[in-house]
Amino acid sequence: MAIYKNSIDEEKTNAVLCAVDNGILDIDDSLDELERLADTAGAVCVARLIQPREKPDIRTYIGSGKVKELGEFINAREDSEDIISLVIFDDELSPSQIKNLEDELNCRVIDRTMLILDIFAKRATTAEGKLQVEIACLRYTAPRLIGKGTQLSRLAGGIGTRGPGESKLETDRRHLKRRIAALEEKIKELERSRDVKRARRIKSGIKTVAIVGYTNAGKSTLMNKLTDAGILAEDKLFATLDPTTRNLRLPNGSELLLTDTVGFVSRLPHHLVKAFKSTLEEVKHSNAIIELVDASEKEETRRMKIDVTEKLLIELGAADKSVIQVYNKCDIETDADFIPRDAVRISSKTGKGIDALLERLVGITQQK
Ligand SMILES: Nc1nc2c(ncn2[C@@H]2O[C@H](COP(=O)(O)OP(=O)(O)OP(=O)(O)O)[C@@H](O)[C@H]2O)c(=O)[nH]1
Numbered sequence: 001m002a003i004y005k006n007s008i009d010e011e012k013t014n015a016v017l018c019a020v021d022n023g024i025l026d027i028d029d030s031l032d033e034l035e036r037l038a039d040t041a042g043a044v045c046v047a048r049l050i051q052p053r054e055k056p057d058i059r060t061y062i063g064s065g066k067v068k069e070l071g072e073f074i075n076a077r078e079d080s081e082d083i084i085s086l087v088i089f090d091d092e093l094s095p096s097q098i099k100n101l102e103d104e105l106n107c108r109v110i111d112r113t114m115l116i117l118d119i120f121a122k123r124a125t126t127a128e129g130k131l132q133v134e135i136a137c138l139r140y141t142a143p144r145l146i147g148k149g150t151q152l153s154r155l156a157g158g159i160g161t162r163g164p165g166e167s168k169l170e171t172d173r174r175h176l177k178r179r180i181a182a183l184e185e186k187i188k189e190l191e192r193s194r195d196v197k198r199a200r201r202i203k204s205g206i207k208t209v210a211i212v213g214y215t216n217a218g219k220s221t222l223m224n225k226l227t228d229a230g231i232l233a234e235d236k237l238f239a240t241l242d243p244t245t246r247n248l249r250l251p252n253g254s255e256l257l258l259t260d261t262v263g264f265v266s267r268l269p270h271h272l273v274k275a276f277k278s279t280l281e282e283v284k285h286s287n288a289i290i291e292l293v294d295a296s297e298k299e300e301t302r303r304m305k306i307d308v309t310e311k312l313l314i315e316l317g318a319a320d321k322s323v324i325q326v327y328n329k330c331d332i333e334t335d336a337d338f339i340p341r342d343a344v345r346i347s348s349k350t351g352k353g354i355d356a357l358l359e360r361l362v363g364i365t366q367q368k
């Protein structure tokens with residue numbers, strides 16, 4: 001077990017990160033990202049546990065020996081100030097794996113998907129965003145909490161919610177189904193009003209461009225730079241959940257509509273992609289896409305993030321759009337040799353390269 005941090009942050013939950021290394025993923029990179037996600041959710045990572053295994057253990061994911069080791073590590077800190085109250089797994093766990101691990105570790109256990117859903121639950125601000133996250137939580141997190149004494153109605157309340165007892169199991173299940181159906185109905189209504197708005201926009205002939213890319217690439221910063229949209233941009237994952245659309249006047253006097261969207265992440269939970277399909281429809285219906293890449297990262301990381309973004313675009317049915325690839329953060333770019341020739345290089349922070357981007361956008365407005 002690698003203990004690499006000892007800081008005590010009273011407002012935060014101390015957590016251990018766990019992963020199985022089957023040699024396919026770069027496990028350190030993956031855990032770095034998990035740590036950033038945990039930080040965004042309000043947890044401090046105290047240690048990492050990596051178990052080399054070809055396949056995860058069906059019962060406990062990491063195997064009984066490792067569970068014992070982890071349990072001892074957690075117990076040893078029980079009376080100290082930096083008590084560990086959360087274990088986060090870098091994968092999706094089954095409800096029974098979570099139950100077995102919690103029983104043996106005597107500590108709350110969540111998986112990567114629950115962590116991402118938790119961040120989304122805390123960050124959603126619009127009615128639609130909240131509905132979408134709640135549906136995804138009900139579908140994914142709820143079955144993992146049922147029977148663990150957790151109150152479902154408080155599901156969206158963060159990484160540390162506790163509630164009434166086990167006897168509610170069946171009523172909870174029925175309640176779940178009804179709740180999901182009701183939420184889906186509400187989402188449909190919102191979709192209809194979105195469709196009406198979109199139809200109006202198409203009729204007006206004004207072109208739309210969506211900014212997409214991996215979380216933290218700088219999409220909102222670029223949007224703000226171009227349109228003074230005043231969107232929250234910060235060095236956290238998933239700063240933006242709800243799409244914002246603004247009018248952008250180009251140097252030649254023409255106009256287009258620019259949409260800032262939720263960021264992508266590797267292994268984005270399927271339930272979230274499904275839940276967010278309707279807001280991501282904006283991407284599908286746009287005339288062009290600005291695919292934003294963080295140029296300050298090493299080529300290998302950039303490549304991985306571009307792959308994730310492009311795969312999600314295919315999943316969203318937006319693979320056939322014209323794409324302007326834009327490398328952002330060029331004020332601190334690394335591995336410049338690998339940046340494709342036809343990509344636009346900008347810094348949303350300093351404004352460098354923005355004129356060239358505007359020229360490319362003028363080209364979009366002139367397309368048939
Ligand atoms: N140095 C530098 N930092 C930048 C630049 N653009 C954005 N950032 C920083 O990158 C971080 C993420 O920016 P956001 O605009 O929130 O990124 P985003 O893509 O909207 O992220 P999500 O909404 O989480 O998907 C912030 O700390 C920004 O200040 C840039 O051109 N240069």
Ligand SMILES: [Mg+2]
Pocket residue numbers: 219220221232233239240261
């Ligand atoms: Mg953003």
